[in-house]
Amino acid sequence: MKSFFQLAPWLGAATLLAGLFSPAVAAPTVETRSLEARASPDRLVFAHFMIGIVEPRGRGDWDEDMKRAKAAGIDAFALNIGQDKHTDRQLDLAYNSAADNGMKVFISFDFNIWKKDSEAVLMGQKIAQFAKYPAQLRVDGKVFVSTFQGDGLNVRAMRDAVGQPIFFAPNFASWATPSSSELDAAFNWVGWLTNGYNRAPSRGSSLTVEDGDRTYKNWLGGKPYIAPVSPWFSTHYGTEVSYSKNWVMPGDLVWFNRWNEILKSSPPYLEIVSWNDYGESHYIGPLSSKHDDDGNSKWINDMPHDGWLEMAKPFIQAYHDGANSVNNYIKKDQLIYWYRPTLKSLNCDATDTTMGWADNSTGNYYNGRPNGFDSFEDAVFVVSLLTQPGTVTVTSGGNNPITYSAPAGAFAQKIPMGVGQQRFDLSRNGQSVFSGTSLKDISNICPCGLYNWNAYVGMLPFEPFGVLDSTALGMFSKGLKVDCKPSPTLDGRGGAAAPTSNPPTGNPPVDSPPGPAPTNCNGGTVKKGVSENFKGLCEVSCGLNYCPSDVCVCTSTGAPANTPWDKPAGCPLPGLGDGYKGLCSFACGHNYCPPTACTWDNCSTK
Secondary structure, three states: OOOOOOOOOOOOOOOOOOOOOOOOOOOOOOOOOOOOOOOOOOOEEEEEEEOOOOOOOOHHHHHHHHHHHHHHOOOEEEEEEOOOOOHHHHHHHHHHHHHHOOOEEEEEEEOOOOOOOOOHHHHHHHHHHHHOOOOEOEEOOEEEEEEEOOOOOOHHHHHHHHOOOEEEEOOOOOOOOOOOOOOOOEEOOOOOOEOOOOOOOEOOEOEOHHHHHHHHHHHHOOOOEEEEEOOOEEEEEOOOOOOOEEEEEOOOOHHHHHHHHHHHHOOOEEEEOOOOOHHHOOOOOOOOOOOOOOOOHHHHOOOOOHHHHHHHHHHHHHHHOOOOOOHHHOOOOEEEEEEOOEOOOOOOOOOOHHHHOOOOOOOOEEOOEEEOHHHOOOEEEEEEEEOOOEEEEEEEOOOOOEEEEEOOEEEEEEEEOOOEOEEEEEEEOOEEEEEEEOOOOEEOOOHHHOOOOOOEEEEEOOOOOOOOOOOOOOOOOOOOOOOOOOOOOEOOOOOEOOOOOOOOOOOOOOOOOOOOOOOOEEEEEEOOOOOHHHHHHHHHHHOOOOOOOOOEEEEEEOOOOOOOOOOOOOEEOOOOOHHHHHHHHHHHHOOOOOOOOEEOOOHHHO
């Protein structure tokens, strides 16, 4: 977990703009190639990986992340290490897993932990300890090494202790290290719009990542530059933990805009911040990636970011090839969308634990809301990745639907945020391509009593996403002032988790639900082109030989599951169409009543 200090007044992030791009031609077949197989070792993609939170991790957990990252085109993990007791064991697992899965890794020393004035030799010894592993990233035959901060380190003593050449690419900065002569390259951590001092922009002080790019490049004088790419920054630790961090920096469309800027500037290296720094909300790895909890589960539970990794895939391929546009790398139609779970005007001060104390001198607190909260837009952000032009319709809560034309290629749009369900539709020539309702509503209730400026990221067509396990929820309840269940409420398979309360009692309905059903169906799913919000309903109901063909498709036949109808019939949530009636009646009667679609409340009147 990073904790920042004052930074130079030029650091910042990408300007928030919606992109317009030329139509794509037919997408080529693009394969993920190993680092060794590519013609040039330039344009490598790293992802920052926090070792400090993975004590419970085993070899299989590492394999999952390595495979997922490699499939996305990521070349290497930058393994951020402190001095935890489990560090060496986890490094050993990571290096061996990387070797077996075609990935590279390298150490990134975290100078919130390492002592730059007395531990340079220990650092060199640590580098030497793992440099012998086959998965160690090397550039020009030298062992690649990086850091988080660390200006003032005795670089010469560290190099001497390694005993072999290293390619040293730290997160030093020109204002703290005037000469870059001892470095081989440098990494800029700050991938967000800032005021130049690690806080959100303020009036008269707004600096972009591109400002940082220019300053680093000028300082390096032609040496390689590692450019940051990050989707978000939000952290909300309070007095329930041993430290307090409560600030945000505007994300909005920075993930989309920064990738397009990267394709134009084509730096020799880039680093995604981050794979699994959950506490700062800029993770792109799955919530199920094995880790423990330092309190961040309060704002990351039910907030998957898998869609951001999915969006990055064609951009990474284009970057590897040196292309200046992503459009020819888009091989299938997708919508990636994200939004905060509440409007920024929502007042959570009565229950938010960060009200324990206020230190406005450091900008950590602002009436309980995170510092910089007003720098975000109340908007739903949608990125379309299309093989052909299409029409996108977004219905945000109770707002009127907004329809716009999206060109072939990559295109971003923002829609005013409304409380309630979030629905997305893609059509062409008046025919639906796909549609779906997000599993996460925008609410007018403080989630677990807290301010939450994290983003929920979804995608269509729906893809399953990971959820937190009990270890990753270990500190969920600590410090909360409301009763909030420490478990996921969304089903990453596409449905909703079981209700948190028992259904009402009563006799099961006598009449069969409406709608046709195939004979002997014992498995099914949602019909292509129909909202993914039906997915869980179709899977449960088709498995019990009720598979209405207007929204579901039977995928297997045989003896259906022997599940009794022993609960009351359900009914659709207000505003949902007639297609939900039979399924909600049937599935709720069999004790599956997903809260994104159905209810048991007041059904006799609906």
